[in-house]
Amino acid sequence: MNWEQLLSLKRFGDTNKRLRKEQDETRLGFEVDYDRIIFSSEFRSLQDKTQVIPLSQTDFVHTRLTHSLEVSVVGRSLGRKVGIKLLEKYPHLQNIHGYHANDFGAIVASAALAHDIGNPPFGHSGEKAIGEFFKSGAGKKYKEQLSPKEYQDLCDFEGNANGFKILTESRVGREGGLRLSYATLGAFMKYPKESLPKKPTKHIADKKYGFFQSEKEAFLDVVTDLGLISRSETDISYARHPLTYLVEAADDICYTIIDFEDGINLGLIQEEYALEYLIKLVRNTLNIQKYNELSNTQDRISYLRALTINTLINEAVDIFIKNEEAILKGEFSSALLDKSMYEAQINDIIKISIDNVYNSPEVLDKEVSGFEVLKTLLHIYTTAVNNNFDGTLTEFDKIILKKLPNTINTEEESLYKRLLSVCNYVSVLSDSKAIMEYKKIKGLSFNI
Missing domain, CATH: 1.10.3410.10 (putative deoxyguanosinetriphosphate triphosphohydrolase like domain)
Known part of the structure; x- marks a missing residue:
């Protein structure tokens, strides 16, 4: 891999290469990435998502948002310090191409800012709850209708892969997702592989997976542009972006x-x-x-x-x-x-x-509650969406569908994409919003 290619300013939809020396120094492309993440609704929802202590009422306990901001600050320092040393080693990056040490800091800061953007409510237990729904809960019935990799995506629902989906997924009026630079997307991808095979080696890049099958083309576009090294002859697996x-x-x-x-x-x-x-x-x-x-x-x-x-x-x-x-x-x-x-x-x-x-009682008790909340939401939402597609809607399903956002394509022919869109919707709910939706479904929100 080479640094000039790894520091790509390309964005989704670009037809011409963006050159660093032609960038506006008052608002550098990598800094635009940071701005776009900050202003996204998915990032804002992190203010009410668990870091460690769920739904804590104390003002000094971290949420996913404060954690992400702090990781970004540390990442910026790491990137700048590394950038200074790399430009000393490779002076042509600055003398010919125009890169500066702060560019490295901006890329790492942006990727770090987004690193938890795909995490569901209730911390890592939220990922496990979604996975368990498909592995051993009501969602297990879909297994035979999905490919092994599609089913594995759901059984090991991964916040990193969901983050890549949020950052890159096209929808009407938002083609290419947030349209971040490929350098930032590359630095974001901690596990540049698909869900199967699971942990094929002890390499850190194989610990988890980094994209859903629905974003396979976007992933391949990014890694090809950055020149990341393929690590498998049979499956999609790449070496990490150095940053x-x-x-x-x-x-x-x-x-x-x-x-x-x-x-x-x-x-x-x-x-x-x-x-x-x-x-x-x-x-x-x-x-x-x-x-x-x-x-x-x-x-x-x-x-x-x-x-x-x-x-x-x-x-x-x-x-x-x-x-x-x-x-x-x-x-x-x-x-x-x-x-x-x-x-x-x-x-x-x-x-x-x-x-x-x-493992404190406070954390474990609220993780148990989180499991029940997410299991219920997934069951109700997936049932309504799939009954709509099959033409078997109940009156209750009709009410539920009216509450769901139009980002869920209920007419999507692919069962996998319908299920994944529901998971993605649930994943971007804040802890409080998920609990509120659960109470409404259970009839617990009436003031009698």
Whole structure:
């Protein structure tokens, strides 16, 4: 892979190549990507979606939106720092083609901003709930009418693939989705493969999948333009865009440290754990006098968090540059922080978060409720949409169809696309909206 091709400014529908040196410096193409994501309705819905603590009423616990903004900020720093070093190594990128270090930052920031845009309500349990509906619930009856890959898409409903669908799916008046640059789309794709075969290797790019069968053509268009390396002779599987490693590192840094911080602020993790584990990461940069002057838990944890994030940003940049040639060849097979000198400390922090936050009664109780909400919505909506297509509508189905948006094509001949459109609609609901729709269906929203 080569950087000139990887930094493509092309957008869906372009017939001519967009040259970096011809860009308007006041609003660069990669920065337009950021703007389009920010103003999308799908991004706005993240303000009421679970990060870790579902439906928390406290003002310091992160939602998917605040998490995405923070990942974007970290990603921008990672991209700029890497960009400076790459332009020193490949001066022609700047001297001939006009690229700047901030371009790398803008691409990573945009991809990082969108990294959770496809996640359904109720966190990762929402993905599992949708998958279970088709794997062992009422949706299992559709298995024989779908191809193996179509059915696997539904059984392992994946937020990353759904995100790619949101960013690229054409509909009337919105051809090409958000029409992001292919560089940003490439950096967004953490798992550039289809749902089958499942985890064929231990390579990080094979951990999950990155596109639904409905977006296969769009995916192939992007990877071809970027010159990504094919990793399979029989199935659709490609090496990652190099900047994807930075998007992933930004996410890893934020959820590792900030979920830990949320747990401490909620009282689920004792402060002394934070001191013990975070200080191990910042011994060389900690100002003891300043730290001792901080009078409350939140300020002390915030100070350690800021130092820790800075430490891990510099660590990730060093690992990326050290392995850049292997990354360009598609031969780097792990996440950047898996190669970190702080891997043991990071794993210790994650384990504490799993034990005390992710598996806390508050989280588990609301995940159970989320399963029931999504199972009910999927059953009611898929039944109505398919009964409409089959000409067997009930009176209840007719009412439900009036409530569904016209983004669901009830006349679509493909059963797979009908089912996927319902899943996509449910996935973009906020936590509160999903619960409200569930209560309406169950007759629990009347004021008597």
